[in-house]
Amino acid sequence: MKYAGAMKSQSQGHSNSPFRPGYSRAPLVFGGHVDTIEEFTNVFVNYDIGExxxxxxxxxxGAGKTSMLGVMQELAESAGWITISDDAGSGLMNRVMNTTIPTILNSVDEATRVRLSGLGVWQFNAAFEYVDRRREVTPLLRSDLIALSEATENRGILILIDEVASGKIRLKELSRFALEVSNAIAAGINIVVAFAGVKIDLDELLNQAHMTFLRRSREIDFRRLSPADTRKVLRETTELGGRRMDLNAEELLVSVTQGYPYLIQLAGDYAWRASPQSESISLADAEAAQVKAIAGVERRVIRRVYQDLSEKDQRFLQAMSVDEGKSKMADISKRMEVTPQYTNQYRIRLIDSGYVHTVEHGYVDFSLPYLRDYVRSVVAAEERPEATAGRPDGWDEFPPPALR
Ligand SMILES: Nc1ncnc2c1ncn2[C@@H]1O[C@H](COP(=O)(O)OP(=O)(O)OP(=O)(O)O)[C@@H](O)[C@H]1O
Ligand SMILES: [Mg+2]
Incomplete structure (x- = not known):
C-alpha cells in the first residue's frame, strides 16, 4: 500500500493489473484520509495518544474501512508497536488469547521472552518458547495485555477489530472483550483500539453495558474520496503498474466511480484489462470499463449494502427510488402510507448511516452512487415476480418426465 510517500511492491497474480478490486484487498495507492494518517503517525511515533x-x-x-485498519497496522508496526488484529466473529477472545498472543510471545527477542517468563502468566520452556498458560492463574485478557506491556517497557499495543456486526451473541462477546481492554487501559499501559464496521452495527455496540470508554471513542466515518483524491489514485496506481492514463479516460473514470473506493479499483481494473498491451489507458478503454464496473458494483457491493438494512429502511429507499433526483419527504410519507414523524425517524437513521443525505430543507437524495438503480431493480423484480421466477436456477430447462 502506498501512503505518505511509502510504497510496497505490486502483488503477484495472473494479471499484471495494479488495481485491487475486492473486499479486504489493500489498494496499492491508498487515497485521501491524509489528516487521519498524519495524526496516527504522530500517535504511534510519539505515543501522543490523546483522544x-x-x-x-x-x-x-466497500468504503475502505478494512484498508484503513491495514494502514494503521503498518504505521504502528513500523513505529515498533505490537499489533493484535482480528475479526469480531465468535470466539474472538479465545483466538486472541490462545493463538495471537502466543505467536507474539514467540516472536519477540529473547531478552523480552526471559522477562515475560518471569511474570507468571505463561509457561516457557528452557529455550524460552511459549508452552502454555499457567493453570493456577485465571486467564484474563487484561492480564495478558498488562504483562506484554510490562515486558516490553510499555512499548504500545494496537488492537484492531474488523467486521463488527450486530448479532446478539457477537455483541456480548465483543463487549466482554472491550471491557478487558478498558481495564488494561485503566492500568496505564499504552493501548490504542480500533473497531471497524457498518455504522448501524457500531451504534449497537456502543449501546451495550460497560461501554463507557467506547462511547468516548473518536469516530471516523468513511464516505467517498474527493474528485482530486480519486484522480490521484487512478493515475498513480496506473503509473505504478507501468502504464499511463489518458486525461479524458481519467476524467470519465472519476465521474463513473464518484469517489467510491471499491468502484475506483473495479473500474480501474476493467479499464486496465481492456487493452493491456497498449502503453496507455485510452478513453475507449474507460468506456468499456464503465458498463462492466457499474454492473459489477451492483452485484458485489450495492446488494450487500441494501441487505444490511432493516425492512423499513429498505421501504424508505424504495419510496425514494420513484424520483429521478431528490425526493420530497412529504412524498415519501405518502408513498409509504405513514405519518411524517415516522418517516422522519428513518430519514435520520439513514442519513446517519451514510445512505442518504439532505439536499435542502424537506428533501433527501441517495448518497451512494447507483443505489437508486439497484433499489429500482429490486422493486421491479418484486412487482413482476414472473419475470425472474424459475429462471436463475435453470431447473425449468429440465422439465421432469410425466408420471404414468
Ligand atoms: N483509500 C482508498 N483508496 C483507494 N482504494 C481504496 C481505498 N480504500 C479502499 N480501497 C479499495 O476499495 C475496496 C474495498 O475496500 P475495503 O475492503 O477496505 O472496504 P470495507 O469498508 O472494509 O468494506 P466492508 O464493509 O464490506 O468490509 C478494495 O478494493 C480496496 O482496495
Ligand atoms: Mg471490511
Whole structure:
C-alpha cells in the first residue's frame, strides 16, 4: 500500500493489473484520509495518544474501512508497536488469547521472552518458547495485555477489530472483550483500539453495558474520496503498474466511480484489462470499463449494502427510488402510507448511516452512487415476480418426465 510517500511492491497474480478490486484487498495507492494518517503517525511515533485511545471506523460497505485498519497496522508496526488484529466473529477472545498472543510471545527477542517468563502468566520452556498458560492463574485478557506491556517497557499495543456486526451473541462477546481492554487501559499501559464496521452495527455496540470508554471513542466515518483524491489514485496506481492514463479516460473514470473506493479499483481494473498491451489507458478503454464496473458494483457491493438494512429502511429507499433526483419527504410519507414523524425517524437513521443525505430543507437524495438503480431493480423484480421466477436456477430447462 502506498501512503505518505511509502510504497510496497505490486502483488503477484495472473494479471499484471495494479488495481485491487475486492473486499479486504489493500489498494496499492491508498487515497485521501491524509489528516487521519498524519495524526496516527504522530500517535504511534510519539505515543501522543490523546483522544485516539479508541477509534470507531464506520462507513458503507466497500468504503475502505478494512484498508484503513491495514494502514494503521503498518504505521504502528513500523513505529515498533505490537499489533493484535482480528475479526469480531465468535470466539474472538479465545483466538486472541490462545493463538495471537502466543505467536507474539514467540516472536519477540529473547531478552523480552526471559522477562515475560518471569511474570507468571505463561509457561516457557528452557529455550524460552511459549508452552502454555499457567493453570493456577485465571486467564484474563487484561492480564495478558498488562504483562506484554510490562515486558516490553510499555512499548504500545494496537488492537484492531474488523467486521463488527450486530448479532446478539457477537455483541456480548465483543463487549466482554472491550471491557478487558478498558481495564488494561485503566492500568496505564499504552493501548490504542480500533473497531471497524457498518455504522448501524457500531451504534449497537456502543449501546451495550460497560461501554463507557467506547462511547468516548473518536469516530471516523468513511464516505467517498474527493474528485482530486480519486484522480490521484487512478493515475498513480496506473503509473505504478507501468502504464499511463489518458486525461479524458481519467476524467470519465472519476465521474463513473464518484469517489467510491471499491468502484475506483473495479473500474480501474476493467479499464486496465481492456487493452493491456497498449502503453496507455485510452478513453475507449474507460468506456468499456464503465458498463462492466457499474454492473459489477451492483452485484458485489450495492446488494450487500441494501441487505444490511432493516425492512423499513429498505421501504424508505424504495419510496425514494420513484424520483429521478431528490425526493420530497412529504412524498415519501405518502408513498409509504405513514405519518411524517415516522418517516422522519428513518430519514435520520439513514442519513446517519451514510445512505442518504439532505439536499435542502424537506428533501433527501441517495448518497451512494447507483443505489437508486439497484433499489429500482429490486422493486421491479418484486412487482413482476414472473419475470425472474424459475429462471436463475435453470431447473425449468429440465422439465421432469410425466408420471404414468
Ligand atoms: N483509500 C482508498 N483508496 C483507494 N482504494 C481504496 C481505498 N480504500 C479502499 N480501497 C479499495 O476499495 C475496496 C474495498 O475496500 P475495503 O475492503 O477496505 O472496504 P470495507 O469498508 O472494509 O468494506 P466492508 O464493509 O464490506 O468490509 C478494495 O478494493 C480496496 O482496495
Ligand atoms: Mg471490511
Amino acid at each position: 485516539n485511545q479508541s477509534i470507531l471506523i464506520s462507513g458503507l460497505r
